[in-house]
Amino acid sequence: MSLARISKTLGLSITTVSRALGGYSDVASATRARVLAEAERINYHPNENARRLRRGRAGAIGMVLPSAPGDFGDPFFLRLLATIGPRLSAANIDLLVTAARPGAEEMRAYRQMVEGRKVDGILLARTRRKDDRIAYLLDHAMPFVAHGCSNEKRPFAYVDVDGETAFRTATERLLALGHRRIGLINAPQIYTFAHHREAGWHGALWAAQLPPGPVIRAEPTEENGFVAASDMLRSAEPPTAILCATDRLAVGALHASAGRLAIIGYDNLPVATYTDPPLTTIAQPIEQAAARMVEMLLALIDGADVAGMQEVLQAELIQRASDRPAPVEQVATQPGEHPSHVEKDTLRP
Amino acid sequence: MSLARISKTLGLSITTVSRALGGYSDVASATRARVLAEAERINYHPNENARRLRRGRAGAIGMVLPSAPGDFGDPFFLRLLATIGPRLSAANIDLLVTAARPGAEEMRAYRQMVEGRKVDGILLARTRRKDDRIAYLLDHAMPFVAHGCSNEKRPFAYVDVDGETAFRTATERLLALGHRRIGLINAPQIYTFAHHREAGWHGALWAAQLPPGPVIRAEPTEENGFVAASDMLRSAEPPTAILCATDRLAVGALHASAGRLAIIGYDNLPVATYTDPPLTTIAQPIEQAAARMVEMLLALIDGADVAGMQEVLQAELIQRASDRPAPVEQVATQPGEHPSHVEKDTLRP
DNA sequence: TAGACTACCGCAAACGTTTTGGACGTCAAC
């Protein structure tokens, strides 16, 4: 099933068959019709390896999924893939997926893809403030689009979601409910998103002239949420509300709180509706971000410049029931003091 | 960065360079060493498209992820990818991933992969009793391995988990706790796994000479679990315990039961530890199954026969707290009657 | 010395497609 077969059947050269299928204007329309009909008749599909060899393109986009043990409760990557996959298929580009643990293993996976010339571009997510992946890809002039930004000084393409505003809004909501001591269970600060979410929480408290509540940072698993909330509740001055950087942390925290805390999460996981009480959370437009990322990357591969390819989408507060009002005795507390706040890092690896 | 470059540098033919790198015995070991050293010095990577063109292989394995809206809460596919990805990378085989909704869209994705000769094999999961995908792949002599089996009469390679035994065991556990009316919230019967799990539940009740409790079948989302359990609790003879085909169904059911039901799920999702009460569930060895699937598929692509490539792994009951004893008044019920049981199909699409 | 054998290397073709540059026939203008 090759061009040669069609050319023999129709008495045309391989060149003409190729040009007819490829849309070249210097093929007579009658000839083109014959070629198209025959190609369809035999269900011709070009050999992509031959094409890509000739064109000097890999014909694929790479994605390395994180595969540390705590990563499997999060549908984020599945939702990315579900949006990205069909869009690339439609453009006849392969989505090449592998998985690696962050660190040396992950960098090896990127090197294999990039230096092995297996991909024309890379999509990556869950960026870190200092992200070795981004630096590597920039060093190698490999087109890529990130979900999330980073401290990298060189310009690169990204789609981010405004976690700072989302967390400011969520904190303001808790303040409006009367809470005056609001804790934060955050992901580690190496992640850009964690940094932004914390800035939003801190900014809202600062604007309200309130001291920050306790902060605990941990990999975003249910277990770490449970442990962190338990710790906070046992402290001398427990918060009455906690903001969680992810819904998974929130599910664990909700379990530990046993009705004693108002809790807001982030991600709007399907399970969030079925916690007790149903979780107030923040929904991010993953599908929209993913679609935009694909567009950007295809443009970059075609030679576009990254200038202007930095977009920030807005998240949305989803109000359910876990953001209860503050206990009555705390509503009387006067804002206006700035004592130092208690801060713990990384409970679990 | 090609063989030609190395051949020029070393004053050898391209043939000899290729053979040296390819391990041919008719190259002098001193020559081979020179070639390997130079290849490493310039970080040579072969052009896979050229290789694959010459070898007549696609060099990739395909996977089509389900992307119906309810599919994103389930880490099953992420866990599959996390095991499959690195193993294929190690074998220098690309994992080509796309996503499609079950039905015409999905079949189109398979056709694109198979008829476009983009893959040398396929891995698929969540098999149906009558599975168009399996029939199609068999029709096209495309090597594939399924996670789960099907009613297809022709032999094919699969790795399954014994859901029937798992559900029999779980039902027996509920019986041992004194439950005599045990409902089932199952996935639709088109799925092989749903059929097997129901058979296990039914078999254990039959062996105990008890009538089956109510059965509701629905796509396995939290919402459907909630609705089904609510329906069962409102019935004239509510069950005292419910077996759920998946943890996601169980989370929803747990929420609806408000402490009135014993519930056992399946999947051991991370979130299951943090439900209230913590969910008793069944853990399946996804990683083991995925690794075995990769081995089988690579063997099939190398020409092995599917005979003997049908394996069934065992799941494990994880006891937590959601399988409470039956209310005292029901423990007195005598086993031995077989009234007809109430059965509803598909609450939500 | 001649013939057989083997180690080692290289020529050429193959894989399927794309693209460059040119050939050829026809038509219109001069």
Place this chain on the structure above:
DNA sequence: GTTGACGTCCAAAACGTTTGCGGTAGTCTA
């Protein structure tokens, strides 16, 4: 009639790698 433009088609080379087969030189044995 000649020249130039244009439509249409095709030969050849390119892409990078692999592999079958053959050539050559060296060694060994009769």
